[in-house]
Amino acid sequence: PSAYGGPSAGGPSPSAGPAQSLSVAGCSNPTVATIIQGNFSTSGNNHGKPVYRKEAASSQSVTVLIYFWDERDGESFSGWWFGPKVGGDQVWAYNGQKGSPTPPSSGWRVPWDGPTDSLRISPASGSKAAGDGRDGPT
Numbered sequence: 132p133s134a135y136g137g138p139s140a141g142g143p144s145p146s147a148g149p150a151q152s153l154s155v156a157g158c159s160n161p162t163v164a165t166i167i168q169g170n171f172s173t174s175g176n177n178h179g180k181p182v183y184r185k186e187a188a189s190s191q192s193v194t195v196l197i198y199f200w201d202e203r204d205g206e207s208f209s210g211w212w213f214g215p216k217v218g219g220d221q222v223w224a225y226n227g228q229k230g231s232p233t234p235p236s237s238g239w240r241v242p243w244d245g246p247t248d249s250l251r252i253s254p255a256s257g258s259k260a261a262g263d264g265r266d267g268p269t
Contacts, residue, residue: 149173149181149232149233150233150254150255151172151173152170152171152172152173152254152255153170153171153183153197153233153234153252153253153254153255154169154170154171154252154253154254154255154256155167155168155169155170155171155185155197155250155251155252156168156250156251156253157248157249157250157251158224158241158248158249158250159241159248159249160241160242160248163223163224163241163242166193166195166223167185167195167213167223167224167250169185169186169187169195170185170186170255171183171184171185171186171195171197171255172184172186174196177198177199177200177217177218178199178200178201178203179199179201180198180199180232180233181199181232181233182196182197182198182199182217183196183197183198183234184196193215194215194216195213195214195215195223196213196214196215196216196217197211197212197213197234197252198211198212198214198217198218199211199212199229199234200212200218209227209229210225210226210227210228210229211225211226211228211231211234211235212224212225212226212243213225222242222243223241223242223243224239224240224241224242224243224248224250225239225240225243225244226238226239226240234252235252236251236252236253237250237251237252239252
């Protein structure tokens with residue numbers, strides 16, 4: 132948690148780098164799906180990669196983050212996570228792909244130690260991603 136940079140920690144610029152907004156869909160576990168599905172925006176950095184925070188509806192009181200954790204606690208804990216706080220013990224999903232600068236689109240495990248799930252992540256409509264051709268005139 133001390134490695135977590137808040138919103139003013141110098142996140143990626145709006146015109147370059149990782150997608151500023153992500154959309155989460157799918158998930159075969161109905162309880163987890165209710166918690167994690169929706170749109171996410173960048174909210175600082177952790178271990179050199181962006182943290183995404185769910186744009187919560189007014190009725191949702193749970194904070195939902197997607198964040199990267201490096202190998203400092205062992206190889207089996209390194210990867211992308213869904214949880215209510217960076218580095219916390221409570222998590223909803225895990226993806227062990229470490230090479231991507233942003234959360235992988237597929238290959239998520241729900242629960243974190245369960246089988247690969249139908250959960251999918253994609254850039255949200257209107258989000259700027261490097262090289263996607265949507266950040267300038269055509």
